[in-house]
Structure formats: structure tokens, C-alpha cells
Amino acid sequence: MTTTTSVSSNTQSTQGINDALKSGSASAADLQNNFLKMLVTQMNNQDPLNPMDNSQLTTQLAQISTVSSMQTMNGTLTQLLGQVSAGRAMNSAGLIGHTxxxxxxxxxxxxxxxxxxxxxxxxxxxxxxxxxxxxxxxxxxxxxxxxxxxxxxxxxxxxxxxxxxxxxxxxxxxxxxxxxxxxxxxxxxxxxGKVQSISGDTNGVLVDIGNGQSAGVDDVRRIL
Missing domain, CATH: 2.60.40.4070 (Immunoglobulin-like)
Structure with missing residues (x-):
């Protein structure tokens, strides 16, 4: 009876991880923790004479690894975009003082x-x-x-x-x-307008021409 209850709980955990993977609502670390808990529960409660099918767990582990890699890649890309934007802002600093x-x-x-x-x-x-x-x-x-x-x-x-x-x-x-x-x-x-300052973030580089007016550096039509 205990085994049945544990397996039922394990099945619910499996469904929870599947739902989280589909919705993208959980981080890779959360999914990994849930996966390990589920794996330990299964190992402790499976019937030696009728072992549970582990193919689903293997599939989930591969999915979790993919999610983790994508989150790491997204973080890296965000950092790169910030660095590129900062570099463009430095390169655009030569516009300061120009109309x-x-x-x-x-x-x-x-x-x-x-x-x-x-x-x-x-x-x-x-x-x-x-x-x-x-x-x-x-x-x-x-x-x-x-x-x-x-x-x-x-x-x-x-x-x-x-x-x-x-x-x-x-x-x-x-x-x-x-x-x-x-x-x-x-x-x-x-x-x-005369460029007063240059600013940059992940959204791009802005030129400030004073009086509360600014524009993207890519929108500059002429430089005098």
C-alpha cells in the first residue's frame, strides 16, 4: 500500500515536471532538484519484481539539460549585447558637440x-x-x-x-x-540639435540633444 501511494506521488511529480517544461515557468535548477527528488522516490519505492520504466526519466533529464543550456546561452547573449552596446556608445562618443x-x-x-x-x-x-x-x-x-x-x-x-x-x-x-x-x-x-551626451544599454545607443529630446544613434540622418 505504501508503494502504491509513493508511486502515485511520483507520477504527480512527473506530471509537474512535464508541465513546467512545457510552460517554461521553472528554472533549470528547480527542475533539476525536482527530478532528483523524483528519482530517489522511485528508486526507494519501485517493485523489484516489476521495475518501473525509466525511459521517461531519461527523456526528462535530456529536456532539463536542454533548458539549462538555453538559459545559460541566453545569459551569455544578454552579456554580449550589453558589451556590444557599451562599445557602440564609446564609438559614438565622437558625436558629442556635433550638430x-x-x-x-x-x-x-x-x-x-x-x-x-x-x-x-x-x-x-x-x-x-x-x-x-x-x-x-x-x-x-x-x-x-x-x-x-x-x-x-x-x-x-x-x-x-x-x-x-x-x-x-x-x-x-x-x-x-x-x-x-x-x-x-x-x-x-x-x-x-547639438549632441550633449551618449548613453547605451541593451536596447541600443541614444544621442541626447538637450531639452529632453533624444534619438537612437541609428536614426541620425545628418552630422554637421
């Missing part, structure tokens, strides 16, 4: 002069318009760039509204609409 062009939509006006900005047009567009918007959401200037070929383009704004009157100094945003045969070509608004 770069990155995705963004903020533009400012100081002493009547607007900051530089632009647009990246993925494919040739037959119509490109730029709308400069103030902090209240009002469009103060619409710039018609006509048709443009694919590529990065500067946008010229003289700091005046549609009536030709200089706008107040301050912060503005801009939107770009570029279409080909009436369909958007998904333009990317760009701004210029």
Missing part, C-alpha cells in the same frame, strides 16, 4: 529666427506641405514644398505666419504631409 539631424517635431523661434528642421521622404512625393503649429494647436504657417524626390530635405521657415508677420518667440511644432497620387508616403519629421 545632428534626428527624428523630432519641435521647432523654436528666438529673436525672430526659427531653428533648423527638415523631413525625410521615403519615396518620391508629388505634394509636400508643412504645417507649423503654436502651443495652442493653431496652424500659424503652411509651407508648400511642391513635389520632392526621396531623401532628406531641409525646410525653410522665416519665422513668419501666413500673413507675413513675425510670430512670437517660443516653442512650436510642425507636421509634414507628403503624398504620391493621393497616398501618404509616410514622411519623417526631423530636427537639428
Amino acid at each position: 545632428v539631424m534626428v527624428p523630432g517635431s519641435q521647432v523654436s523661434v528666438k529673436d525672430g529666427v526659427a531653428s533648423q528642421f527638415g523631413v525625410d521622404i521615403p519615396s518620391t512625393a508629388d505634394a509636400v506641405t508643412v504645417s507649423v503649429v503654436d502651443k495652442d494647436g493653431t496652424v500659424v504657417r503652411t509651407i508648400d514644398m511642391k513635389g520632392q524626390v526621396a531623401g532628406v530635405h531641409d525646410i525653410a521657415w522665416d519665422g513668419k505666419n501666413d500673413a507675413g508677420v513675425a510670430v512670437a518667440d517660443g516653442d512650436y511644432t510642425f507636421k509634414v504631409n507628403a503624398t504620391a497620387n493621393g497616398t501618404s508616403v509616410q514622411p519623417v519629421a526631423l530636427v537639428y
Whole structure:
């Protein structure tokens, strides 16, 4: 009777390990500990005249070894990614102090002069318009760039509204609409900024251009 109870408990443990292997919810160390406990229980309670089939235990041991190897490999890859990112951050340190062009939509006006900005047009567009918007959401200037070929383009704004009157100094945003045969070509608004610092982690390398703005180093369109 005791043997029956132990074997039943062992069967439940086997099912638990199988479930953990399928769900990936347990670490390799936990699975190994459970496996050893189950193995000892089986050895202590199996019927010498009718020994239990160990093929399932062998299969589970191979699975546990695979899980352990994968977890070790994942940890190694994470470390390598961190090292690569740190290396890229060091290599990108040369950008500090340089003016770069990155995705963004903020533009400012100081002493009547607007900051530089632009647009990246993925494919040739037959119509490109730029709308400069103030902090209240009002469009103060619409710039018609006509048709443009694919590529990065500067946008010229003289700091005046549609009536030709200089706008107040301050912060503005801009939107770009570029279409080909009436369909958007998904333009990317760009701004210029001086790189203040470089940071890097497993997600990539970022360039900080001040005023709370940052962008991935791979998104830099121009370096001046």
C-alpha cells in the first residue's frame, strides 16, 4: 500500500515536471532538484519484481539539460549585447558637440529666427506641405514644398505666419504631409540639435540633444 501511494506521488511529480517544461515557468535548477527528488522516490519505492520504466526519466533529464543550456546561452547573449552596446556608445562618443539631424517635431523661434528642421521622404512625393503649429494647436504657417524626390530635405521657415508677420518667440511644432497620387508616403519629421551626451544599454545607443529630446544613434540622418 505504501508503494502504491509513493508511486502515485511520483507520477504527480512527473506530471509537474512535464508541465513546467512545457510552460517554461521553472528554472533549470528547480527542475533539476525536482527530478532528483523524483528519482530517489522511485528508486526507494519501485517493485523489484516489476521495475518501473525509466525511459521517461531519461527523456526528462535530456529536456532539463536542454533548458539549462538555453538559459545559460541566453545569459551569455544578454552579456554580449550589453558589451556590444557599451562599445557602440564609446564609438559614438565622437558625436558629442556635433550638430545632428534626428527624428523630432519641435521647432523654436528666438529673436525672430526659427531653428533648423527638415523631413525625410521615403519615396518620391508629388505634394509636400508643412504645417507649423503654436502651443495652442493653431496652424500659424503652411509651407508648400511642391513635389520632392526621396531623401532628406531641409525646410525653410522665416519665422513668419501666413500673413507675413513675425510670430512670437517660443516653442512650436510642425507636421509634414507628403503624398504620391493621393497616398501618404509616410514622411519623417526631423530636427537639428547639438549632441550633449551618449548613453547605451541593451536596447541600443541614444544621442541626447538637450531639452529632453533624444534619438537612437541609428536614426541620425545628418552630422554637421
